[in-house]
Amino acid sequence: MKKKLLKNKMICSLIIGILSLSFILVGCSSKKVDTSEKSKDKTLIYGSEFEDEKLNPILTTGYTTNLIFRGLMKFDKNNKPKCDIAKSYSKSKDGLTYEFKLRKDVKFHDGSNVKAEDVIFTVNSIKNEKVNSELRPEFKEIKSIKSTGDYELKIKLDKPFPALLDKMTLGIIPKHALEGKDINNAKFNQKPIGTGPYKVEEWKKGSSLTLSKFKDYYDKDKLGNIDRIVIKFIPDYNVRAMQLKTGEIDVAYLEPSQVEKFDKSDNVKVYKLDTADYRCFMYNMRKDIWKDVNVRKAFNYAVDRKAMVKGILLGYGKVAYSPIQFNEFNNEKVEKYTYDLEKANKLLDDAGFKKGSDGIRRKDGKEFSFTLTAPKTDEVRVKIANYLASQFKKLGVNVKVEALDWNAIEIDKCDAFVLGWGSPYDADDHTYKLFHSSQIEGGNNFGAYSNAKVDDLLEKARTTENKSERKNLYNEFQKELVSDPPFNFNVYLKALYGVNKRVTGIKEKILGHHGMGFLWNVEEWNIR
Template identity: 65%
Template sequence: MNKKKITSIVLSCMLVVSVVFTGCGSKSEATSTKKASDSGKTLVYGAEFEDEKLNPILTEDKYTNEEIFTGLMKFDENNIPKPEIADSYTISDDKLTYDFKLKKGIKFHDETELKAEDVVFTLKSILDEKVNSSLKPEYSEIKDVQAVNDYEVKVILKEAFPPLLDKLTIGIIPKHCFNGKDINTAEFNQKPIGTGPFKFVKWDKGNNITLTKFKDYYGKTGNIEKFVVKFIADYNVRAMQLQTGEIDVAYLEPSQVSKIEKLNNVKVYKVDTADYRCMMYNMKKDIWKDVNVRKAFNYALDRKGMVDGILLGYGSEAYSPLQINKFNNPDVEKYSYNLDKSNSLLESAGWKKGSDGIRVKDGKKLEFTLTAPKTDEVRVKMAEYFASQFKKIGAEVKVDALDWDAIKIDKCDAFLLGWGSPFDADDHTFRLFHSSEINGGDNNGSYSNPKVDEALYKARTTTDENERKKYYAEFQKELAEDPAYDFGVYLKALFGVNKRVSGVKEKVLGHHGAGFLWNVEQWNVN
C-alpha cells in the first residue's frame, strides 16, 4: 500500500474510563494511559504510521478500522468472507442480486441500532463522486443498493461480480452522523462511531489513539478493556519499547528478530503473507517507455540475494502480484538473474556504455532516482541493493530515502512499492494495473496495457472459477511480457508479542502484516 496506516489498538484493565456519547458529536473523557505493564487488561500496540482520518470508506486500513467498525461480512481464519452483521444472504440465479438479512439489535457505539439504511448509506457514499474514497474501483460493479425494510438489504450489480462478498467486509458507518455534513471533512473522521468490539475514546495526535471495549458488542470477547495505538515510526524505538514492556505488540524488521527472540518476555511470530516489494516503473518517465529497458532491469536483479541478505530468509523471491493467490500462474517469465541477457537487451535498445561505465543514448545517461520511505528498513536496504545491482549493467541510480510526507509516488522516477492481498485476486490488482485507475486511483506508475485491462475486467465479472483462472493467467502472462514493476520479494510478517498476551491466531496476512489483529477482541492479557 502506498499510504500511511494507523496500525493498531489497546485496552485497559483496572482503569476506570468514562465515555459519554451524545449522538454523533461524541464527547469523551478518559483517565490517562498507564504503561502496558501496569494493567493486566490493557493492550498497547506500537504502530508504524498515523493516518489522517478514521473512516473505513475514505481510507483503507486493516487495523484500527477493523476494531472500531464491522461489516456485513468478515474474513475468517482462512480469509474467507463470512456473515458478520449480516445474519444470512442469498444470491439470485443470474448472480446479479444479493439479498442480505441483518442481525437485529446490533448497536453503534452511540447506542443507536444499526439498520438497513446505514448499509445503503455506506455503500452509496463510497460510489458518490463527491466523496473522496480511494476504494471506489473496488465497488464499481454495484448498480444499486436498496433497503427493503429495516433489516433487509438488496445489492444489485451491473454485471456478475464474484469479489462482492470480500468487498462487503467494509465497515458500516451510521447514516445519522452525516445529516447535512460533508463526509470528507466531517468531525466523525476524527471521532468515529462504529459497531466494532472497541469504541473510540481519544486521539492524541502524533502520540496515540485510545479505544475501550464496547460493552454492547454482539460478539465474543476476551478480557482486554483498553486498546491503545501508540505511534512509533522508528522501528528501533518500537523494539526497545517491546523489550521494556511499554508496548505489547509491534511489527519487526528482519534485522531485529534474533535479538528479540532472546528476550524472556516476548514471543516472535513469523507469519506468511501475500505482501510483496517491488520497484515501480513510472511510465510517464521517458526511460521506461521502452519495454526492453524494463525487461533488462528485471533480469539484472538477484532476488535470492535479497531474500538471504536483507530478509535474512524471512521471505521468498517474487515474480507476480498473484503469486500467493489460488489463481497464480507459475508459467510466466520469472526474470531469473541474468546479466548477459540484461546487457544484451540494453545494447539492442541503443544504450551504449560510456568511458565511465554508465550507458548513454542520444546524449542522455541511463540514470534515475529510486525513492523509498526512510522509516522502512527493508525498503531502504532493498533500494540500495537495487542500485548496486543496476550499476553492474551500466545504470546510475540515486537512492532517495524520504519521510512519507515528502513522497508523491506518481512523481517519482521509480518507487520501492509495497502491496499485497490474501483475499480475492481482484483485491489490490484491478486498482493497481487497470488503466482506468491512473488518475486518482492507485495506478501511480500510469501503467496502461489494453490486454491487461481486458483480462482484469473479464476476471472480475466472470463467475465460473475456471474462466477466472484463465483470465488471471492471461493477465499475469501479459504483465510479465510488459512489466509494470520489477518484482523483488515476498515478506514474512514479523511480530513481537509480549508473552502475557494469549489468543493470537495466525493466518496469511496482507500488506505490512495487515490482519494480524483480526481476532484481537478475543485476546486475553494475563
C-alpha cells in the same frame, strides 16, 4: 557478661521485630501495587508504524478501522468472507442479485441500532463522486442497493461480481451521523461512531489513539479481557523494538535484523507469518526512460531475488514473480525472470543505451540515470533500494537512492519507487486498482501503467462467475505482466511481530500488506 549478652539479645529481638514489621508492610504494599498493575494489565499497547489520517472506513483503508467498524461480512482465518452484521445472505443463479438479512442486535457506539438504511448510506456514499473514497472502483459494479425492510436489503449488479462478499467486509457508517454533511471533512472522521468491539476514547494526534471496549458489542461472547487498546505511533523501527524490549509496548512489527535478539527473549515471542505482501521496483511510466519495454525487462533480469531473500530478509520471505502469488488463481507456470546480467546488458544495448569509456550508458548523448526513492522508516525498503542501485550500476546505470519520510514522498512523481502491495483475498483485490488504466488518475496506479490487454483481462476476470474461466483470465493477466512489466517484482515478506508473552489468544493466518490482518481477532485476545 550475662547482662551484656542479655542486652544484645534484646537488641537483636528488637531488630528482628522491626524487620518483620517491615516485611509485613512491604508485603501489604506489594499487594496494592499488584492490584493496580492488574488493572493496568488489561490495556494492550500496540506500537504502530503509521497513524491514520482519518478514521472512516469509506475514505481509506486504515490500520485501526477494523477494531472500530464492522461490515456485513468479515474475513475468517482462511481469509474467506463469512457473515458478521449480516445474519444470512442469498445469491441469484445469474450472480446479479444479492439479498442480505441483518442481525437485529447490532448497535453503533452511540447506542442506535444498525439498520439496512445505514448499509445503503455507506455504499451510496462510496459511489458518490463528491466523496473522496479510494474504494469507489471496488463498488462500481453495483447497480442499485435498496432496503426490503428495516433489517433486509437487496443489491443488484450490472455484471456478476464474485468479489462482492469480500467488498462487503467494509465497515458500516451511521446514516444519522453523516447524512447531509461533507463526509470528506466531517468531525466524525476524528471521533467516529462504529459498531466494532472497541470505540474511540481519546486521540492524541502524533502520539497515540486509545480505544476502549464497547460493552454493547453484539458478539460479546468472544470478547477477551482487554479493556483498552492504546495504539502508539512509532514510525522508527528501532524505537519500537526498544520499547517492546522494555515492556513499554506489547506488540510491534519487527524488521528481519531485529528478530534474532528477540528469539532469545524470555518476555517476547516472535510470530513469523506468511503474507501476500510483496516489495517491488515500480517503473513510473510517466518517465521517458521506462517507455521501452526492453529497458524494463533488462532491469528485471538484473536482480538476484534469491540473494535478496537471504541477504536482506535474512530468509524471512520468498522470491516474488506475481502480484497474486498467494492466491488460488496464481499461475505457477508463468515465465519468471532469472538473474542474468548478460541478457540484461544485451537488452539495454538493443534499446540504444551504449556504454561509454567511463562505463556509463548513454543514449543520444544523455546519461542513463535516475533517482530511486524509498521510505526511510522502512529498513527493508531502504536496503532493497541500495541493493538495486548497486546491481544497476553493474549495467552502467547511475542510480541515486533517496530515502525520505513518508510525508515527503509523492509516489506518482518519483522516477522509480520501492513499492509494496499484496492481498490475501479475492484476486480482484490489489490487481484492478493497481494495474487498470482507469486507476491512473486518483487511484492506486501510481506508475501510470497502461496496457489495453491487461485492462480487458482484469475487467473480464472481475465480472466472470465461473471459477475456471476466472483462473484462465488471471493466468493470462500474469503472462501479460511478464511481457510488459509494470513492476520489477522482488520479494514476498514474512510478517514479523514481536508480542509480549503475557498476551494470549492470537490466531495466525496469511496476512496482507504491511502485515495487515494480525489484529483480525484482537477482541478475543487476553492478557495474563
